[in-house]
Amino acid sequence: MATRYLNLLDYSEITGSAPIALRSHGWRAKCLQRLVRLDLPVPRTIALSFNAVRAIAAGQVPDLGGLVARFEPGQLLSVRPSAENPDWGGPGAILNIGMNDDLHARISESHGEDVATALYLAFVQSYAQHVARLDPDMFPVSEPCLPALQAALYDYEKEMEEPFPQDPGKQLAEVLRSMARAWEGTSARLLRQAKGAPADAGLGLIVQAMAGGFGATESGAGVIQFIDPVTGVPQITGRYAERGQDGDAISNNPQAMYLTRDPRGPSLEDRHPDAFAELVRHGGICREKLREEMQIEFTVVNGKLTVLDALKVRRASRAAVRVAVSLAEDGIITRKEALMRVTPRALSELLHRQVDPRGARAVVARGMAASPGAATGRLVFTSTAAQASASRGEKCILVRRETSPEDIRGMHAAAGVLTERGGMTSHAAVIGRGLGVPCIVGATGLRIDLKARQLHTGRAVLNEGDLITIDGTVGEVLLGEAEFLEPATDQWFNTLLEWADALRDIDVRANADTPADARIARDFKAKGIGLCRTEHMFFEDDRLTVMREMIFAGSAQDRAEALTRLLPMQRSDFIELFSIMHGLPVCIRLFDPPLHEFLPHTREGLKQLADALDRPLSEVTRRAEDLAEFNPMLGLRGVRLGVTVPEIYEMQARAIFEATIETGRRGEKVVPEIMIPLVSAMREVELVKARIDAVAAAVRVEKGQPFEYRLGVMVETPRAALRAAEIAQHADFMSFGTNDLTQMTYGLSRDDAGRFMSYYVQAGVFPEDPFHVLDTDGVGELLLIAAERGRKTRKGLTLSICGEHGGSPESIAFCRDAGFDYVSCSPFRVPVARLAAAQLTITDDDSGEKMPDLR
Incomplete structure (x- = not known):
């Protein structure tokens, strides 16, 4: 040696x-x-x-x-x-x-x-x-x-x-x-x-x-690093303690001094300028040769410097991105290495406000971190209260036992959402991620007392109107207002994703239900919309009233008349979506939920509806009872509504086609993708396709304008996956709704499984929560079967997933290996998916291994 x-x-x-x-x-x-x-x-x-x-x-x-x-x-x-x-x-x-x-x-x-x-x-x-x-x-x-x-x-x-x-x-x-x-x-x-x-x-x-100086005045110890650990900005930080023996000496030493010259007190640079200059040189050497930003632990004895240790600077997400890009731009590491050094989760954190890790945290409750980001607001317990708070310009946190479609307007109005029940794919979690609203679900020990307007957390009793902060990134509820870091979609963030796009080999689309969602998707460079859930467009006040009139219509003709009033609203929605996406593909899922979701669930709500419709309360109550189902998730919804109440799908198809023509007149060619939900039989597709084709023919004649469209199915039932060969005869694409497909394959409620899923995972029954991480063995096998059978029938069949799994790296890896064309996820998960897809490509290049492509 x-x-x-x-x-x-x-x-x-x-x-x-x-x-x-x-x-x-x-x-x-x-x-x-x-x-x-x-x-x-x-x-x-x-x-x-x-x-x-x-x-x-x-x-x-x-x-x-x-x-x-x-x-x-x-x-x-x-x-x-x-x-x-x-x-x-x-x-x-x-x-x-x-x-x-x-x-x-x-x-x-x-x-x-x-x-x-x-x-x-x-x-x-x-x-x-x-x-x-x-x-x-x-x-x-x-x-x-x-x-x-x-x-x-x-x-x-x-x-x-x-x-x-x-x-x-x-x-x-x-x-x-x-x-x-x-x-x-x-x-x-x-x-x-x-x-x-x-x-x-x-x-x-x-x-x-030991390199200490036995406590002499001329000796000391400290640590130095050359970036801010939160932002990644180049700057010298650290402390130095006289008479210390190692870096730990500064942790509990209020007398520890600054490293660089500072008006607040003496510094290492003042006391030992040569040793300080040598440390700076060593930091540059470590950065270049170790290819990393390092924290150096050192001692100084009578002006002589000794380096005891060095380790990678622990850094926040925004610092991790900036450091990786800076090292690559300086030629110290390659772009591929820079991409591999940033975790997809780190990117997710940069898209939202975050609680500053340097501040104090008064934690009063914990739950599942369902939608990242942080927000401060006053406690409210109803959607109505959330909307009232927003109208006053006050930020609020909506707290519910669990949310339902009726709460969507309140979730739009709230700065954050907290629920007592639910899991990672519960209604609150899915909508929260879609809206980019911080959300915590399944909060442990939480109890809501609606009568007293209080929230019991086990550590505190909070009243409606009290100020709290929720941190949806880590799943913590904090008392009062916290200090925040603003989103950091800066030049370092964008540069990293540009490098990712140059490498990835699978497209990433966004699930976007509104023009606001679509704009976010475009800003995050999604390659189109992979799922537009049209039912969310009907929960606005003016549209909800018309929907309820349609539900109470006594004949098909009356239903069609009510839907005629919704037609221009739907058409304007689609025109705006098409315009925002600038010719990128837009996949529109036809109406999916059961009709009872558009009706009030309380007697007071039914009474107000009876007044609005000028109908007897008994009639309104009877109709609501007729629509009620023991198991709505498996009832009259999706394609089953399209077959039994065809006027809904006909109105939506006409709105899509008329919007396509209008957008084309503005110079943007659009080929809309129309998706039929909850299919389980070929005949269902045949019936709906015949009606949509008839509407298309009628619109072409009326408008004197040709247009194209693609018709596909959303595979959410095991039977649809198994009968994919038949169904593909009438479909241009198949998009797997892995939320419902997982639910039906397991026989588990995605809204209720969170109550016991942690026990199952701990006991080794399931390796992970299948609603959080795609089950590649069970559900994955159904996807592979459907992909293989579908493409045998229709060679150019487009395949994708559009459930919440679409944004997870594990699901993207599965889809790439299976030869899928794209994944679709919530708008705020698009950057995460872009990075994850690039990292998978890099890993494949390094290993030289990849599953056979079904294409």
């Missing part, structure tokens, strides 16, 4: 040779090796491999005489963990190993008794608690003095029935054994597995010479 590398050795190299590697020695050992090779001033360090630490945990502690002999006589040592991934944690560092009575006497002579006592007392306290595992209350942190040291040594001897160890070799052996066994303990193993570590994850240990 070259002389300059002698500062970092593997323990086995004392008798042989063993390379230091991430998977055998951990991240800290590998990083220190790189720092040594970059000629940074690293103190003498010895790395113990995973295997060596496992042997120590099993009781095979080696003779450490040779290890200790590698350091100067009387040299104090530290031991630190080195797992493969720093996020997996590990036992805390132990400092000042080697401190004993003799060294205390020598340091007292050279640096004074106060310095020696402080070092010795800190070591005894740390050793007693973390190595001997004695009660921490017996060794409280106190002002260092000789009586406190003597008391600590006495208490140790009394509890352990032997004096405090004086042999540095024995001290080191016990520290290593304690840290090795702590890593192998059950609680530690479960904790790191929760952080993503494999069950057999190894731990390396680093034995390093």
Whole structure:
């Protein structure tokens, strides 16, 4: 080994040779090796491999005489963990190993008794608690003095029935054994597995010479980094503590000073300008050679700089994006590497306001983080109250036991939504993500008292009108108003996604029900609309009244007359959608929900409806009872309405075709895609297709204008997937509604499964919540069957998914491998899907593996 590398050795190299590697020695050992090779001033360090630490945990502690002999006589040592991934944690560092009575006497002579006592007392306290595992209350942190040291040594001897160890070799052996066994303990193993570590994850240990100056005024320790960890803006941050021995010295030290010159007080740059300049140079070297923004832990003794450690700066999402793009633009990493360094979840956070991680958090409740972002507002318990609050210009948080289609207007008006019940694909979660409204569902311990207008969280009782903040990114409800970070769709964000678009090989569309949704989709560069749920257009006040008149119509002719009043409204909706999308494909799903969803559910609501329609209350009540169903999700909805009440689909088809012609006259050619929902039989498609074709022919004749359209089906039932060969004869495309398909395949209610799904996942019944992560085994097999059978019948059949799964990386991977043409997701998940698709392409290129393409 070259002389300059002698500062970092593997323990086995004392008798042989063993390379230091991430998977055998951990991240800290590998990083220190790189720092040594970059000629940074690293103190003498010895790395113990995973295997060596496992042997120590099993009781095979080696003779450490040779290890200790590698350091100067009387040299104090530290031991630190080195797992493969720093996020997996590990036992805390132990400092000042080697401190004993003799060294205390020598340091007292050279640096004074106060310095020696402080070092010795800190070591005894740390050793007693973390190595001997004695009660921490017996060794409280106190002002260092000789009586406190003597008391600590006495208490140790009394509890352990032997004096405090004086042999540095024995001290080191016990520290290593304690840290090795702590890593192998059950609680530690479960904790790191929760952080993503494999069950057999190894731990390396680093034995390093202490580089502190024994507490002299001219010595100190600190940490420095060269970016703001929240924004990623280049700037020097960190602190420096005089008389400190390592970076931990600044955490609880109010006297820690700034690094750069600052009017608020002294700085490292003032006290040690040469050492500061050297640190800045080292930071630039680390950035270029380690290809990362690093945080450096250091000490300064009489102006001499020593680098103890370095690790990647922990950063918020916006900083992660900016750093990755900056490194690529500077030629330090490739664009592909930059794309792989940003998680799709990080992009999702940048699209919304976020609670500033630097602020305080008064958490009063927790639930599922169903829709990212954060908002502050006053508590309201009804949609009516939310709309009233919005009309006054006041922001509010809508709290419901669970939401229903009747709450959509209230959700539009609210700044955020909180529900007691529901899961990741409940009504509140799906609509929240679609609207880009922060949403928390299934909040633990939440209880709504509508009579008292109170919210009981288990930690607090909140009244209607109280100010709260919901953080839909992490699923926390906070008391009062929090500090926020605004969305960060800046040049770094857009540059990263441009690079992603250049690589991905599957299109990403958006689920957009309104012009506002469509504009967001265009802003996020969606390749069209993959699902427009037209029923959401009918919940506006003026349209809802007409819908209710249609429901109460006594004949097909009366229904058609009521729907005629809705026709111009639908037509204007589609014209606006087509105009916004500028010729990109727009897939419009025909009316889907059961009609009872458009009727009030309370007696007071029915009475108001009777007044509005000028009908007897008994008649209105009877009609509502006639439409009620035991299981509405499996009742008269979707294509079944189109077959039994064909006037609805005929009106919608006419609105689509007339909007197509009008948009074409404005210079934008549109080929609308019309999707039939909830299909399960070929005959259903034949019946609806015949009527739509007839409407198309009539419109062409009336307007004297040709146009094209594509007709397809939404596959949401297992039978439709299994009979795809027949259905594809009459369909140009098949789009899989994986929300309902999962529900029907499992026989699970997506709105109710959240109550017990966590238990199922913990018990290993399901690997993940199938409403959150696509079940590629069960539901996925149905998708593959339908894709294969459909394309055998119709070779050019377009395939896609348009359920909530469409925005998840796992689902996108499945669709790419299966040869699907696109995925469609909520507008705010489009950037996430674009990045995830690019990352999958990069991974395939690196591995050279991909499933056969069904095309």
